[in-house]
Amino acid sequence: xxxxxxxxxxxxxxxxxxxxxxxxxxxxxxxxxxxxxxxxxxxxxxxxxxxxxxxxxxxxxxxxxxxxxxxxxxxxxxxxxxxxxxxxxxxxxxxxxxxxxxxxxxxxxxxxxxxxxxxxxxxxxxxxxxxxxxxxxx
Numbered sequence: 622x623x624x625x626x627x628x629x630x631x632x633x634x635x636x637x638x639x640x641x642x643x644x645x646x647x648x649x650x651x652x653x654x655x656x657x658x659x660x661x662x663x664x665x666x667x668x669x670x671x672x673x674x675x676x677x678x679x680x681x682x683x684x685x686x687x688x689x690x691x692x693x694x695x696x697x698x699x700x701x702x703x704x705x706x707x708x709x710x711x712x713x714x715x716x717x718x719x720x721x722x723x724x725x726x727x728x729x730x731x732x733x734x735x736x737x738x739x740x741x742x743x744x745x746x747x748x749x750x751x752x753x754x755x756x757x758x759x
Contacts, residue, residue, distance in 0.1 A: 635675035638665065640700040646708040647684055647691070657686065682712075688729065692718035 639654040642663065648654040655672040657663055664683040665674060676682070676695055684691045693712040702708070743751065 634698055635677055636698045636700045637672065638663065638670060638674045638676045639672035641676045641695070641698065641711070642684070644699045644702045644708065645711045646702070646705055647686055657684075662686070688725065689722050690718070691722070 639651055639658055642648055642654040642657070643651040648657060658670065658672040658674075661669050662685040663670070665676065666681055676698070678695050678698060680695045682691075682693050682695065684693065692715045694715070695712055697711045699707075699711055
């Protein structure tokens with residue numbers, strides 16, 4: 622019976638969540654992965670967890686990174702960071718998640734966030750425009 626228990630342990634292999642997120646290339650560094658988990662940006666099977674939480678195959682993760690939110694299922698475990706092609710084999714993203722991310726990206730492209738570019742002090746013309754703008758409010 623002892624021989625049959627050993628293969629079961631091999632199939633129930635576990636890795637730290639922060640290491641797995643780093644190896645799967647969701648975050649550039651392990652420290653960033655840890656901060657994201659501690660900040661509540663990573664949810665495992667519907668629960669908020671700590672960076673040392675063991676991640677297992679078939680776990681569902683919801684990851685908010687930047688503007689995107691990923692809902693993925695873990696397919697394989699690794700704590701070593703490799704090429705992106707290998708990292709993509711560690712998980713599968715749900716169809717709903719892909720559709721939602723594409724929808725959000727299209728909205729961002731359609732309505733870009735205005736960026737203020739300052740060239741230093743306002744010119745005389747800029748000051749006149751500012752003064753005129755504030756005088757309209759009164």
